[in-house]
Amino acid sequence: MSERLVGLPVSSPLLVLAMVLLALALLPATVRVIRGPTVPDRVIALDLMASLVVGLLLLLGAVLRSLAIVDIALVLALIAFLSTVAFASLVERRTRE
Amino acid sequence: MKETLTGLVAVAGAAFMLIASVGILRMPDFYLRMQAAAKAGTLGILCIVVATGATLGSLSALLHAFLASLFFLLTTPIAAHLLGRAAYLSGIRPRVLEDELAGRYHPATHALGSDRAPDAPETRSAGAS
Amino acid sequence: MYAFFLNVLLALIWTLAVGRFTFHQLVLGFLLGFVVVTILEPLWGTNVYRRRLWRGLAFVAFFAWEILLSSLRIAYDVVTPRLRAQPRIVAYPLRARTDTEITLFANVLALTPGTLPLDVSTDRRVLYVHVMYAQDKEAVLQELERSLERRLLEVLR
Numbered sequence: 001m002s003e004r005l006v007g008l009p010v011s012s013p014l015l016v017l018a019m020v021l022l023a024l025a026l027l028p029a030t031v032r033v034i035r036g037p038t039v040p041d042r043v044i045a046l047d048l049m050a051s052l053v054v055g056l057l058l059l060l061g062a063v064l065r066s067l068a069i070v071d072i073a074l075v076l077a078l079i080a081f082l083s084t085v086a087f088a089s090l091v092e093r094r095t096r097e
Numbered sequence: 098m099k100e101t102l103t104g105l106v107a108v109a110g111a112a113f114m115l116i117a118s119v120g121i122l123r124m125p126d127f128y129l130r131m132q133a134a135a136k137a138g139t140l141g142i143l144c145i146v147v148a149t150g151a152t153l154g155s156l157s158a159l160l161h162a163f164l165a166s167l168f169f170l171l172t173t174p175i176a177a178h179l180l181g182r183a184a185y186l187s188g189i190r191p192r193v194l195e196d197e198l199a200g201r202y203h204p205a206t207h208a209l210g211s212d213r214a215p216d217a218p219e220t221r222s223a224g225a226s
Numbered sequence: 227m228y229a230f231f232l233n234v235l236l237a238l239i240w241t242l243a244v245g246r247f248t249f250h251q252l253v254l255g256f257l258l259g260f261v262v263v264t265i266l267e268p269l270w271g272t273n274v275y276r277r278r279l280w281r282g283l284a285f286v287a288f289f290a291w292e293i294l295l296s297s298l299r300i301a302y303d304v305v306t307p308r309l310r311a312q313p314r315i316v317a318y319p320l321r322a323r324t325d326t327e328i329t330l331f332a333n334v335l336a337l338t339p340g341t342l343p344l345d346v347s348t349d350r351r352v353l354y355v356h357v358m359y360a361q362d363k364e365a366v367l368q369e370l371e372r373s374l375e376r377r378l379l380e381v382l383r
Contacts, residue, residue, distance in 0.1 A: 012100050012101075012103070012104045012152070013104075014100075014101065014103075014104025014105060014107060014108055015103075015104055015107050015148070015152070017104075017108055017111075018104070018107040018108045018110065018111035018145070018148075019111070021108065021111035021112060021114075021115050022111045022114060022115070024115060025111070025114050025115040025117070025118035025119075026118070027118075028118045028119050028121065028122035029118045029121055029122070031122055032121050032122050032130075038127065038184075038187075038189055039187075040127055040180055040183065040184040040187070040189065041127055041130065043180060044121065044127075044130060044131050044134050044135070044180060045121055045134070047134070047176065048114075048117060048118060048121055048134045048138055051114065051138050051141075051142050052114060052118070054142065055110070055111065055114060055141065055142055055145045058145050058146060058149040059107060059111075059145060059148075059149065061149060061153070062107075062148065062149040062152040062153060065152075065153065067153065067155070067157065067158055067161065070149060070153070070158070070161055071161075073165075074161070074164075074165055074168070077165070077168065077169070077172075078168075081172040081175075081176060084176045084179075084180065085175070085176060085179055087180070087183075088176070088179035088180045088182075088183040089179070089183070091180075091183040091184065091186075091187050092179075092182065092183040092186055092187070094187065095183075095186045095187045095188070113297065113301065116300075116301045116304050116305065119304055119305070120300070120304040123304060123309075124304075124309075124311075125309070126313075128313065128342065128356050129311060129313060129358065131342060132300070132339065132340065132342055132356070132358050133300060133304060135336070135342075136293075136296075136297060136300065136337070136338070136339030136340070137297055137300060137301060137304075137339065139337065140293060140294070140297045140339075156247065156248070156249075159249070170337065171333075173336065173337065174332065174333040174336030174337055177336050177342060178332065178336055178342075178343055178344075181342055181343075181344045181345075181356065182344055182345050185344055185345070191313065191315060191356065192313065193313045193314050193315055193356075194312055194313065194314045194360065194361075195314050195315070195316075195363070196314075196315045197314075197315050197316055197317040197354065198315045198317070198344060198345070198354045199315075209345055209346070209347045209348050209354075
């Protein structure tokens with residue numbers, strides 16, 4: 001593992017390995033989003049993808065020693081939760097009408 | 098030493114999330130996919146939050162980590178519960194040995210009985226199958 | 227519950243008094259606050275805080291262990307080619323009565339891998355739970371009652 005990542009010092013190769021694993025995890029979730037077959041299936045896959053990106057941002061913040069990136073991750077987590085709740089209420093309302 | 102330990106925690110968390118993602122692809126029906134995604138995913142993200150807090154080490158980072166864990170512990174159950182209910186109401190049938198929820202919802206009002214479908218005032222019985 | 231918040235408040239006041247907001251000072255403040263609360267508690271007529279705090283800690287430890295164990299089980303199931311899950315939706319008769327108790331119990335179930343609460347009946351007597359490994363229905367119901375709900379209610383009541 002190289003000592004520098006995009007010109008910045010890398011603190012621990014293990015953190016970078018974790019980021020690689022998270023990036024790989026985006027693939028199967030993407031396949032599920034494309035394949036469906038129903039809307040809720042896609043919503044949980046998208047929710048998991050949002051969590052994965054949150055994890056990536058957290059680790060990026062750890063690697064770059066930047067608390068600002070951690071804040072971005074938390075905001076993204078908040079938005080992901082809100083969108084999941086909105087999707088759920090949309091799906092449920094549609095069945096009632 | 099401490100760096101290796103936090104690194105290992107981060108890798109374990111990432112591995113759990115990878116497994117959750119594979120689970121979401123492999124599981125045969127919606128409810129099983131949800132189980133695989135929501136739970137292993139939560140454990141994974143908690144591990145990563147802890148590892149990040151420990152790596153940054155400052156007090157405000159630890160506070161961030163604590164609040165973030167609390168946030169994930171509170172929101173994951175709510176999202177899972179809402180989605181599960183919405184999916185069931187929208188007519189996605191689970192692949193199960195036995196479904197004790199089947200037929201217990203009142204089709205129009207979505208009132209839920211404890212041992213049989215509840216009687217409700219006569220309304221049009223459209224909507225949920 | 228109020229006693230616990232009072233204890234946390236005392237811990238925060240301790241860190242203010244010392245003037246150093248560090249993790250160690252926070253723990254020390256909590257321990258000192260614990261002593262104060264247990265001594266003062268009989269003044270407002272109850273004497274359960276010590277027992278409850280202990281049970282709460284025991285529950286958190288048990289819960290963390292349970293999450294880890296069943297996560298590993300599901301992970302194993304996902305990674306190996308054969309699918310062992312035998313899911314079932316059970317109607318679980320609730321012993322929890324108040325809204326707080328039912329909400330907390332449902333949250334605990336949602337966080338435990340392998341169980342997913344779907345809905346509570348309108349009269350709040352039954353919780354419908356999707357269980358992943360449920361070949362034996364009676365065993366599942368008993369497991370939920372004995373290991374999770376009873377422990378949770380012991381902390382709350």
